[in-house]
Amino acid sequence: MRIGEVAAKAGVSVRALRYYEQQDLLHSTRNPGGQRQYPAGAVERVRLIQRLYPQGLPSRTIREVLPFADSGEAPPQLLDLLEAERDRLDRQMTDLRQARTRLHACITEARDQDPRPH
DSSP: OBHHHHHHHHTOOHHHHHHHHHTTSSOOEEOTTSOEEOOTTHHHHHHHHHHHGGGTOOHHHHHHHHHHHHHTOOOHHHHHHHHHHHHHHHHHHHHHHHHHHHHHHHHHHHHHHOOSOO
């Protein structure tokens, strides 16, 4: 299957497919004319990748998760990996909440010093 066909069937851009290849999430071969050729399961793989990104997983983690998805197993190391990613997201959310609180305080202080009527 050629790149445009995979993109259309999976509902992604050709650029996204090229990015997935750069990230080693998706593989293709080249025909004699130099065009990318994808295996039959490429559309499903792209759909899986598309389901994993919104979960907050970076490419490097998705690359580690994909072999487990291919095997259909959920061994302890996969669960450990996913728990570590969840913990990373928790830390990011805490950091963002703290940054928001600091920004709100800055806005409040600036408003209190603003001579214009509120």
